[in-house]
Amino acid sequence: MKILRVASDLYPSVVGGYGIHVHEMSRMQAALGHDVTVLTANPDDLPDEEYIDGYRVLRFNHSIKMVGNTISPTLFFRLMEMRHDYDIIHAHSHLFFPTNVCALVKKYGSSPLVITNHGIMSASAPHWLNVGYMNTLGRWTLNAADRVICYTPLERDRLVSEFGVHSDGIAVIPNGVNTDVFSPDQARRDDEFRRLLWVGRYVKGKGVEFLIHAAAELVREHPNLRITLVGEGPEEMEIRQLASELRLDSHMEYLPFMSYDEMPVQYQRAEMLVLPSLHEGVPRTMLEAMACGRPVVISEFDHLRHLVDGSGVMFPKGDVSALARAIRGLLAAPEEAEALGRHARETIMVQNSWRNTVRSTLDLYHELTPA
Numbered sequence: 214m215k216i217l218r219v220a221s222d223l224y225p226s227v228v229g230g231y232g233i234h235v236h237e238m239s240r241m242q243a244a245l246g247h248d249v250t251v252l253t254a255n256p257d258d259l260p261d262e263e264y265i266d267g268y269r270v271l272r273f274n275h276s277i278k279m280v281g282n283t284i285s286p287t288l289f290f291r292l293m294e295m296r297h298d299y300d301i302i303h304a305h306s307h308l309f310f311p312t313n314v315c316a317l318v319k320k321y322g323s324s325p326l327v328i329t330n331h332g333i334m335s336a337s338a339p340h341w342l343n344v345g346y347m348n349t350l351g352r353w354t355l356n357a358a359d360r361v362i363c364y365t366p367l368e369r370d371r372l373v374s375e376f377g378v379h380s381d382g383i384a385v386i387p388n389g390v391n392t393d394v395f396s397p398d399q400a401r402r403d404d405e406f407r408r409l410l411w412v413g414r415y416v417k418g419k420g421v422e423f424l425i426h427a428a429a430e431l432v433r434e435h436p437n438l439r440i441t442l443v444g445e446g447p448e449e450m451e452i453r454q455l456a457s458e459l460r461l462d463s464h465m466e467y468l469p470f471m472s473y474d475e476m477p478v479q480y481q482r483a484e485m486l487v488l489p490s491l492h493e494g495v496p497r498t499m500l501e502a503m504a505c506g507r508p509v510v511i512s513e514f515d516h517l518r519h520l521v522d523g524s525g526v527m528f529p530k531g532d533v534s535a536l537a538r539a540i541r542g543l544l545a546a547p548e549e550a551e552a553l554g555r556h557a558r559e560t561i562m563v564q565n566s567w568r569n570t571v572r573s574t575l576d577l578y579h580e581l582t583p584a
Contacts, residue, residue, distance in 0.1 A: 214578060215248045217299040217324075219292070221283045221309040223253040223270065228470035229414065230497030231331055235305055236266070236473075237391065241571045243267035250299070252292075252311070254283040284310045289317065296323035301578045306331040307354045308346075316357035325581040328358040332494025333371060336418030343492075347376045356382070359581055362574070364388045364495040367516035384577055389570030390500040392562055394477060397506030397554070401481035406439040407544055410483035410507075412476075412498040413490070415446030420489035420512065420531070422455060427489075427537040429459040435544060441466040443479055480505035484550060485543055488512065491530055495520070500565055503557035508550050510539045520564070524557035 218239055224232040235251065243249045244267060255261070255272035263270050273291060277284040288311060296302070296318050304312040307328055319326045334343040355361050355378045363369040363385050372378040409428070413419045421442065432438050442452070442465070449467075456465050468479070480486065486502035488511040493499075495517065499509050509525035511517065521527055526543065528535040543550040 214301065214575075214582070215299045216242060216250070216578070217295065217302045218249065218251045219302065219304040219311050219315050220251060220253050221306070221311050223251060225472065226257055226259060228472070231306065233473055234329075234331070234388070234497060237567065238571060238574065239268040240266040241567070242575065245571075245575070247575075252295075254285070254311075256283075282308070282310050288314050292318045292323075293321065296321070299324050300582045301325055301327060303327045303329070303574075303578075304358075305329050307351050308332070308335045313350060313354050316354040319357045325359040325578075326357065327360045327362060327577065327581070328355060329362040330355070330364070330368060330372070330494065332492060333368060333376075334418075334492040336414070336490060336492045337416045338418075352376050352378060358382060360384050360577055362386050362577070365516040365519070368494070371516070386570060386573045386577070387565050388495040388497065388500060389565050389567035390497065390504050390561060391567045392504050394474065395480065395501045395504035396477070397558060398477070398481045401478055402484075403439075403482045406437050407435050408439045408441055408483045409540065410441050410443070410479055410486050410502070411488070412443045412479070412486070413446075413488070413496075414444055415448040415452055417448065418491045419446075420491055421448075421452055423489040423531060423533050423536055424487050425452060425455050425459060425461065426533045427540060428456075428461055428464065430533075430537045431540060431544070432461065432464055434541070438544075439464055439466060441468060441479065441483065443468045443470065443476075445470055476501065477505060480507050483507060484547075485510055485525075485540070487536075487540065489528075489531075489536055493517070500561060503554075504561045504565075506554040506558045508543060508553035508557060510536070510543065520560060524553055524560055526553075 220235040222232040224236040239249045239251050249268035252271045255274050261272050273285050273288055275283045275285040302324050304315040361383045366385055369383045369385055373380045411424055428440050480502045486509045490512050502509055512530040513527045526539040528539045
């Protein structure tokens with residue numbers, strides 16, 4: 214099968230859950246014998262065409278970057294030329310301009326279009342903009358697709374009930390993680406410090422400031438507490454300044470985004486992953502931490518409750534005191550935390566195997582392209 218994948222970001226030029234998902238899906242589909250091409254942005258003057266891990270990468274130059282979004286005025290014409298050259302066009306995230314363009318091209322006639330929803334709302338945009346977008350261009354983009362992939366039934370139901378996306382075009386395929394790469398290793402556990410881990414982009418919607426305020430409470434009880442932040446983004450200096458103002462400098466560790474193969478160690482040496490986000494789809498970082506046998510402390514999201522129950526603790530969004538209590542409880546009960554981590558690993562093995570995700574996605578393609 215000839216597959217065209219369209220994505221704003223691609224690992225390793227852009228590190229993050231979205232870009233890694235696109236890379237891993239393409240790599241594994243190519244390994245299974247499919248002809249995979251990824252059309253993506255060119256952020257660093259990389260070659261216009263090259264092969265990575267068995268699949269072809271075509272890059273387009275962009276002239277505008279808005280709210281983390283890559284906008285290329287010429288992309289429409291390029292996709293119009295390519296729209297019948299592939300069996301399937303698979304675009305990633307309705308929140309990105311390239312996917313909007315795929316939807317527009319579909320209106321002119323193209324190969325079947327699949328769109329994966331990587332989260333209904335953007336963490337980089339204010340709530341009013343998210344809602345306005347979803348009630349207009351976002352809904353139109355998703356309804357243009359032959360199939361929309363959601364990670365959970367609750368996300369599917371929300372798209373239908375709140376935003377008017379056609380229910381008969383939505384398929385639920387859980388997001389997956391490579392459980393061979395992300396696996397428990399107790400030998401890497403940090404025995405010197407009680408280490409909390411956060412991974413993400415430094416933007417308001419990721420809520421890292423709530424973790425910093427909670428840590429200011431917790432260090433009085435746990436002077437050996439360390440907070441490892443892995444990521445990059447426009448709000449990083451504000452977060453560093455906040456930590457300094459709260460006299461947390463000696464408790465902080467700041468690391469940049471790192472390669473896929475380096476990340477398991479960060480989960481393995483921490484006691485838990487903390488995600489105090491205001492918006493999330495099914496965060497890859499959560500799945501990776503759980504696959505490594507680590508409990509998660511995460512904001513309340515109904516669509517994630519089936520994953521987190523028995524594998525971590527949820528708390529009300531933006532509630533610093535509740536976040537501190539959740540972390541405190543796990544720090545005070547290491548045996549309970551270990552049991553949650555074991556359950557987390559078992560949950561991922563059953564529900565979120567990457568092989569199952571890829572196989573189900575290919576099955577969906579075949580439904581749209583009958584022989």
